[in-house]
Amino acid sequence: MRAAATGAEILTAARRKVLEEGTGLAQEQVLDVLRLGDEHIPELLSLAHDVRMRWCGPEVEVEGIVSVKTGGCPEDCHFCSQSGRFPTPVRAAWLDIPGLVKAAEETAATGATEFCIVAAVRGPDARLMAQVRDGIKAIRESGNDIRIACSLGMLTQNQVDELVDMGVHRYNHNLETARSHFPNVVTTHTWEERWETLCMVREAGMEVCCGGIIGMGESLEQRAEFAVQLAELDPHEVPINFLIPQPGTPYESFDVVEGKDALRVVAAFRLAMPRTMLRFAGGRELTLGDLGAEQGMLGGVNAIIVGNYLTNLGRPAQEDLDMLSDLKMPIKALGDSL
Template sequence: MTAFETREIRVTVADTDVLDIAREVVLERGEGLSEADVLRALRLPDERLPELLELAHKVRMKWCGPEVEVEGIISLKTGGCPEDCHFCSQSGRFPTPVRSAWLDIPGLVKAAEQTRATGATEFCIVAAVRGPDKRLLSQVKAGIEAIRASGNDIQIACSLGMLTQEQVDELKAMGVHRYNHNLETARSHFANVVTTHTWEERWETLLMIREAGMEVCCGGIIGMGETVEQRAEFAAQLAELGPDECTMNFLIPQPGTPYENYEVVPGKDALRTVAAFRLALPKALLRFSGGRELTFGDLGTEQGMLGGINAIIVGNYLTNLGRPADKDLAMLTELNMPIKALSETL
C-alpha cells in the first residue's frame, strides 16, 4: 500500500446495519470505520440522524473523555497568497476584499494573552503563504519568544503552508508543538479545488511534521462540490494519516472567490458528516472550526458537541467573525464539558 492509498475497505454484510458495525468496531474496539462503512453512515436518512449522533457522542466520551480543547487563532500574515485555493479570500489571484497585512509582535503577544484568558490551551499562528520564507520564520520565532517572555504558558501551534525539512526542524526548535496543514478535501477532488500545488505536496509536509515529533493537525472543508463518496474517501485518507487533531470546516462562500455562489451545507448534512468523521477517527481531537456559525447556528453547535466534537476554536477566524468566546464557554459549562487543562496537552 502506498502512502496515498486509503486503508483497505472491509467487506461488510449488506444487510448488517452500519451503526451495529460501528458499535462493535468503533465503540467497543476503538477502531475507525472503513471507507465503505463511513459512506453508509453518510447515507443514513434524516430520521436516523439522532441515533448516529448519539453513537458518535458515546465514541467520543469513551475514547476521548468529556474534556474539550479550546483554541484561538491569529493571522500573522494576511492576504496576498500566491496559491489559487478556490475557497480562500486570501488568495491574491481573486478579486476579494482582503488586502495584505502583517501583525506586529506586540499585537501577536496581546492576541496570545487574550486567548489564554479565555481558558484556551492552544494558540495557532497562521500565515497566508504557499510556504514560509526567512522573513516569516524570523517573525514567528520573535513572536514565540515574546509570548514566552510575557509569561504566557499557552501551547503554540503554527499553520504556515508547505514546509521543507529544514523549516520543519526550525519550527521544532522554536517550541512549536503542533502544526496545522489541511488536506482540504479528498485526493480525487483536490485538483478541482486547487491547481497551484498538489494534494501529495501537502501530504509530504504532514509526514515530515509527524517524523519530527510535532503533533499533526489536519482536516479540511466540507461543501466544496465534493460528492458524498468523496467525503467518505476523505475521512478514510485522514484516518490513514492518523492526525492528532482533525479540523472540521464548512464552506463560507467568500465574495470574489470561485465559490462565492456555492450553497451553504445544510445543517443536517453537516451534523451527519461530523458524526461520520468521528466514527472514522475515534481517538482524534475533532475540532469545530470555520463555518459552523453559518452552517449550524447556535442549536446546531450544541448538537455537534453532542455528536462527536471535542475541540473548538473560540473567537474570530482569519477573515470571518466567529461566535463570542464567552458564548462558547457558557455553552460548554451548560453541557458539563470541562475545558481541557494545559497540563494535559503537554
C-alpha cells in the same frame, strides 16, 4: 450482490466496530453513515458521542487563532479570500509583534490552552520565519505559557527543524478535501505536496493537525474517501470546517452545507477516527447555528476554536465557554493530553 443494509443495521455494525472494538470505519462504512436518513441522525449523534466519551473522554480543548500574515497568497485555493489571484476584499497585511503578544494574551484569557499562528502563504520565507520566532519569544517573555501551534503552509525539512527549535508543538496543514477532488479545488500545488509536509512534521515530533473543508462540491463518496485518508494519516487533531462562500472567489455562489448534512459529517468522521481530537472550526455558525453547535458537541466533537477565524467572524468566545459549561464538558487544562 448483497442487499443494502438498513439504517438500523448500519448503526449496529458501527457500534460494534467503533464503540466496542475501538476500530474506525472503513470507507464503504463511512459512506453508509453519510447516506443515513434524517430519522437516524439522533441515534447516529448519540453513538458518535458515546465513541468520543469512551475513547477520548469528556474534556474539550479550546483554541484561538491569529493571522500573522493576511492576504496576498500566491496559491489559487478556490475557497480562500486570501488568495492574491482572486478579486476579493482581503488585502495583504502583517501583524506586528506587540499585536501577536496581545492576541496570545486574549486567547489565554478565554481559558484556551492552544494558540495557533497562521499565515497566508505557499510556504514561509526568511522574513516570516523570523517574525514567528520573534513573536514566540515575545509571548514567552510576557509570561504567557500557552501552547503554540503554527500553520505556515508547505515546509522544507530545515523549516520543520526550525519550528521544533522554536518550541512549536503542533503544526496545522490541512489536506482540505479528498485526494480525488483536490485538483478541482487547488491547481497551484498538489495534495501530495501537502502530505509530504505532514509526514516531515510527524517525523520531527510535532503533533499533526490536519483537516479540511466540507461543501466544496465534493460528493458523498469523496467525503467518505477524505475521512479514511485522514484516518490513514492518523493526525492528533482534525479541524472540520464548512465552506463559507467568499465574495470574489470561484466558490462565492456555492450553497452552504445543510445543517443535517453537517451533523452527519461530524458523526461519520468521529466513527472513522474514534481516538482523534475532532475540532469544530470555521463555518459551524453559518451551517449549524447555536443549537446545531450543541448537537455537534454531543455528536463526537471534542475541541473547538473560540472567537474569530482568519477572515470571518465567529461568535463571542464566552458563548462557546458557556455552552461547554451547560453541557458539563470540562475544558482541558494546560499540560493535559486528550
